[in-house]
Amino acid sequence: MTYLYPQIIFSKLFGACLLASLMLLAPLTAQAEYGDVVLNNRAEQSGMRPVIFPHWFHRIRFKCKVCHTEVGFEMRAGANxxxxxxxxxxxLCGKCHNxxxxxxxxxxxxxHSxxxxxxxxxxxxDSTGGPGKW
Amino acid sequence: MVQNLMKGLLALCIGLGIAQGAFPAEPASTEKPAWLPLAQDDLHDPEGPGIKFLQEPAESLSTLPSDVVGNRVNWVRALDKGFIDPRINLYSNKKQKVLDLDVIRRKTGEMNMVRFPHRQHTEWLDCTNCHEWLFKSKAGATKFSMFDVLKGDFCGRCHGAVAFPLTQCNRCHSVPRRVSATPAADAGRK
Structure with a gap:
C-alpha cells in the first residue's frame, strides 16, 4: 500500500466532505420543472434573455422522436x-414555430423568457445530485 | 486502510446524494406544491413580457397520472391510458413502429438484473434515436457501466434528464437473480 502524507489525507477528507455537502444541497436548490433546458449559447450575447425550453409542455403534444429525429435535435443540452x-x-424550432x-x-x-x-x-x-449532473 | 476509508466515504457520499434525491426534505404534497409557478422556478424572468402568456406546469400536469419523481407525471401511463395523444410526425408519413421485446441485462453486480422494455421506449422514440450510434442492436454488444449512466451517457442521456431519474433504481433493476446453491454458479452469472 502506498503511504499517504497527512496533508494529502486531510485534503482528500475535506474534498469528500465538500462533495457530500454539495450533494445534499444540490436537490434543494433545484426548482425548475424536470427536463427544462436553458439555451444561452448565443441569446444573451445577442442582447436577448436566455431561452427556456420546457420538455414537459412539448411532450404532451409531440412524441420525443418528432424533435429528435424529424426535426434533428441532438439529445444533449447545449449540443445544438x-x-x-x-x-x-x-x-429546428422553426419547423413548428412558424x-x-x-x-x-x-x-x-x-x-426568450x-x-x-x-x-x-x-x-x-430529482437527479442524483451527484455525478449525474453534467 | 486509508484508501478503504476513502472508498467508504465516497460510497457514503453517493448514498447520501441518492437518498437526498429519493427522499426530498420537503414532501411534495404538503407545504410545497409539486409544480412551482413559472415566476418562482428560478429560470423564468418574472419581469419578462412573455411570462404571462405561457402555460403554467400545474395547469396541465395536475390532470395527468401522477408519479413521485420528475414532473410528478407517469408519462408512460399518460400515453397508454390516452390522457395525452402526442403527434408522431410533422411532415413525414412515418408510422409508429412499436417493438414489444424485453432485453435483460444480467451483469449488474449486486443489484437486481435490468429489464429494458422496448415497448415503452418505442411508443415515444424512433429506433434510430438509440440504434446503432448509442446502442448496438446485437444483445450484449454495447458495453457500459452504471458510471457511464450516472455521467449522462447511454440510458443516462434521457434518464436523469427528461425520463424518470436515476434515483429510481428498482424501476430498471427489477428482475431478481435466482440464488443458486453453489456460489460458483452465481459468480458465472454475474
Missing part, C-alpha cells in the same frame, strides 16, 4: 447550435 436565421428559415403549428418567431419573448445570466444546460430536480 441554434441560430435565429435557421428558425426563421423553418429549420405560425402554422405553433406561434411564429416574431413572438420573441415567449421563448429566462433570467439573465443562466448557463446552458438541463435543469430540474
Amino acid at each position: 447550435d441554434i441560430l435565429m436565421a435557421d428558425i426563421i428559415d423553418g429549420k 405560425n402554422k403549428i405553433a406561434w411564429g418567431p416574431q413572438n420573441c419573448h415567449l421563448c 429566462g433570467l439573465p445570466g443562466l448557463k446552458t444546460g438541463i435543469r430540474g430536480g
Whole structure:
C-alpha cells in the first residue's frame, strides 16, 4: 500500500466532505420543472434573455422522436447550435414555430423568457445530485 | 486502510446524494406544491413580457397520472391510458413502429438484473434515436457501466434528464437473480 502524507489525507477528507455537502444541497436548490433546458449559447450575447425550453409542455403534444429525429435535435443540452436565421428559415424550432403549428418567431419573448445570466444546460430536480449532473 | 476509508466515504457520499434525491426534505404534497409557478422556478424572468402568456406546469400536469419523481407525471401511463395523444410526425408519413421485446441485462453486480422494455421506449422514440450510434442492436454488444449512466451517457442521456431519474433504481433493476446453491454458479452469472 502506498503511504499517504497527512496533508494529502486531510485534503482528500475535506474534498469528500465538500462533495457530500454539495450533494445534499444540490436537490434543494433545484426548482425548475424536470427536463427544462436553458439555451444561452448565443441569446444573451445577442442582447436577448436566455431561452427556456420546457420538455414537459412539448411532450404532451409531440412524441420525443418528432424533435429528435424529424426535426434533428441532438439529445444533449447545449449540443445544438441554434441560430435565429435557421428558425426563421423553418429549420429546428422553426419547423413548428412558424405560425402554422405553433406561434411564429416574431413572438420573441415567449421563448426568450429566462433570467439573465443562466448557463446552458438541463435543469430540474430529482437527479442524483451527484455525478449525474453534467 | 486509508484508501478503504476513502472508498467508504465516497460510497457514503453517493448514498447520501441518492437518498437526498429519493427522499426530498420537503414532501411534495404538503407545504410545497409539486409544480412551482413559472415566476418562482428560478429560470423564468418574472419581469419578462412573455411570462404571462405561457402555460403554467400545474395547469396541465395536475390532470395527468401522477408519479413521485420528475414532473410528478407517469408519462408512460399518460400515453397508454390516452390522457395525452402526442403527434408522431410533422411532415413525414412515418408510422409508429412499436417493438414489444424485453432485453435483460444480467451483469449488474449486486443489484437486481435490468429489464429494458422496448415497448415503452418505442411508443415515444424512433429506433434510430438509440440504434446503432448509442446502442448496438446485437444483445450484449454495447458495453457500459452504471458510471457511464450516472455521467449522462447511454440510458443516462434521457434518464436523469427528461425520463424518470436515476434515483429510481428498482424501476430498471427489477428482475431478481435466482440464488443458486453453489456460489460458483452465481459468480458465472454475474
